[in-house]
Amino acid sequence: MLKLLSALSRSQRAYVFLGIDLALIPAALILTYGVQVLPTSALETLRVSLPILPYLLLIAAALSKSLGLPNIQLKAYERFGIGLTALYALGLSVALAGLSWIAGLKLPIGTHVIFGLCYFIFVVAVRIVLLQVVTAMYRRAEPRSRVLIYGAGTTGTQLAQALSAHDSIDPVAFVDDNTSLQGMLLAGLPVHPPARITQLVRDRRISRVVLAMPSLSPPKQAQIARRLQKMGLEVQVLPSFAQLIGEEALIDKLTPVAPQNFLGRKSADGGLEKACQSYVGRSVLVSGAGGSIGSELCRQIMNCRPTRLVLYELSELALYTVHQELTHLTEGMGVEIVPVLGSVTDARQVRKVLADHHVQVVLHAAAYKHVPLVEANPLPGLANNVLGTRTLAREASAAGVERFILISSDKAVRPANVMGASKRMAELVVQDLATRHAETVFTMVRFGNVLGSSGSVVPLFQDQVSRGGPVTVTDVRVKRFFMTIREAVQLVLKAGAVAQGGEVFVLDMGKPVPILQLARQVIESAGYSVRDEVNPDGDIEIEIIGLRPGEKLEEELTLNGDLIGTRYQKIFCTHEKHLSEIEVASLLRGLRQALASGDEGAARALIARWVEGYGENGAGRKRL
Incomplete structure (x- = not known):
């Protein structure tokens, strides 16, 4: 399955998403009719609505293509994608109301509103489920680097949240010298004392440690890094915010004090x-x-x-x-x-x-x-x-x-x-x-x-x-x-x-x-x-x-x-x-x-x- 997904081109993947979105329209109609009190049953109401369904699907396909909804990648489907989905569902609600009026279907106004809500929920839910399934498939197919984060402060927790959705990195736990944090759960990960690093590395199969303590002096960071490297671990240091935005560019140009001093x-x-x-x-x-x-x-x-x-x-x-x-x-x-x-x-x-x-x-x-x-x-x-x-x-x-x-x-x-x-x-x-x-x-x-x-x-x-x-x-x-x-x-x-x-x-x-x-x-x-x-x-x-x-x-x-x-x-x-x-x-x-x-x-x-x-x-x- 993973090979098949990987072999699909971008346009082919867009058509797959479009097909899924169109298939959800009948499902949303059935749920809409089922949760309402109508003169006829949900299936009977759907049968009566069948003449307008092809037109609704055509309108949905055109609207989806114009909004670019099928082209949004699963891992990039966040607030912007959800906003487009809401606009898309609103457009379909209006289209359903117009087609029903033309076809002479006497449906309550609330039916079209509920259809829009149901369809919005279906599309968003399917995207979320697909993301989890595809991510799980990729993670199972490729080995992930299990990472221990050294430092459970603000920088460390933000790093854990950012890595949680990464394809090849799996944050396992925190270690921190602060005894008040030890034993807590931060960003879904437990905080351990540094004395347990050896046991954590062995039990949790950790291969990399990220030092998330940019405020710690470079010598102390270097001492910690050397101690971890002696354990056979790959050690990386997270830069400070000042370094990321370039505020410390001048520091890189500074030279040691001249020996004659x-x-x-x-x-x-x-x-x-x-x-x-x-x-x-x-x-x-x-x-x-x-x-x-x-x-x-x-x-x-x-x-x-x-x-x-x-x-x-x-x-x-x-x-x-x-x-x-x-x-x-x-x-x-x-x-x-x-x-x-x-x-x-x-x-x-x-x-x-x-x-x-x-x-x-x-x-x-x-x-x-x-x-x-x-x-x-x-x-x-x-x-x-x-x-x-x-x-x-x-x-x-x-x-x-x-x-x-x-x-x-x-x-x-x-x-x-x-x-x-x-x-x-x-x-x-x-x-x-x-x-x-x-x-x-x-x-x-x-x-x-x-x-x-x-x-x-x-x-x-x-x-x-x-x-x-x-x-x-x-x-x-x-x-x-x-x-x-x-x-x-x-x-x-x-x-x-x-x-x-x-x-x-x-x-x-x-x-x-x-x-x-x-x-x-x-x-x-x-x-x-x-x-x-x-x-x-x-x-x-x-x-x-x-x-x-x-x-x-x-x-x-x-x-x-x-x-x-x-x-x-x-x-x-x-x-x-x-x-x-x-x-x-x-x-x-x-x-x-x-x-x-x-x-x-x-x-x-x-x-x-x-x-x-x-x-x-x-x-x-x-x-x-």
Whole structure:
């Protein structure tokens, strides 16, 4: 039957409705005559009326077609369709009265009124019955999604009413935290406490949950959604009325608070000043040019108008992105942009690039910097960060490069992890070259965590907030130095300009910032509150997850604590003891052997031997 109904065209369905409506006319006449006290019986009165019945049917067909009544879909047959039916029944009553008068039938006026009422009731009733029958057939033929509505407020009950007539969705029940609603029937559905969700899902075969609580904060909605998704349920969120009518369009365009707003001190942003003189008119190579630091180095160097900027990058996507951006920025500046796809560990390619483009300044920002990833993959981290630095620095010296600036990290000072140790080993390599190759100025720049860089803590916290939390902090005692990307890059370029060779430059970054405090600031800057013992109804919780392997409570900036001022107020340098040429050669030989054999234990032992302070806080030593 369902296949037959589905095969009917729209015009064919209209004729079916028209036929049903015409067939109801005799039935309405019989009922009309039967409920009245007439001189003759109902059947006799109908027999006498038979001569006018064909004319009445013709008039009914014409009137129905003109009103468009057969073309109204069953599911759309509401107030408008009922109104047309009433007008149609009134027209037939008038037609019956006129035909009866012409035929000489002496029927009371009330007969025509009752006929109109009976016919109206018949047509409406048949439409309602047909709708229920057809809906039941479709529901039986196609599986329906059984839905649980989370939230029994006004929005939830309106949703239940709207879904009750849906072809493929079957609302089953409500759940709500409001104890005053639990146990009630709303929109024909029972209201249950959230604790019964598991039982409801199992007993009522529920596959989807709709969160109908638009007034609830997004973090709390996200928390509920994640809890339900872990149960294997599909979760959908009903938007607020403001979102539906577009009032919240502006909110979609708002961006998270800029990371530099969490610096906790005045930004040391004084411009490059005279530092640009060291880069103007020169051919500059930036390794790791597609990274957070590397790309900002490129942007600021552009302001110094070098003749050529070589973008050396391992990631194709990162290289493409930064090249596209800089190409637009350099229009009309006369600066040649050269994208080079390759690794700094490839000595032959490095040598060719330096020679072909007559590189005079190298800014080495290429490195694996994410502590947990390098800790889990120590050999690739050491190969890239140590041997890559060795290759690029040695080839730069051989090519007669004027300046070589290594981007280092405060994690290189008494490191507790492989990443920090690899940066310290890179520093030792550069310090060794600085003592033996006076024609190239080798220097290092060491700074703390860069706010807003890829993988840094603020974007991580903001992402966790957007997902409803929790925001994870490793330890309540953890503190870090922070600086902005702009500050970090200015430090690099200024240090490169004043370097004499072999120094380590650091920035005065003020006092270290507690990470727990930073987490609170990120949550509150997003407009939410912290959920803790003091505020159990807050939006987002801060979860303490414990120190990760290789993580320290606090970082340091220098090994000896001695800082020497420079001509830049916020920039200091320090001269730290370094290994001899023989010791560096031994270090590199041992590292190559460990890499060749894939021996992580040997690599860690090598770090412990040559890197001062490695594992002193216990984080590194436990892994040996």
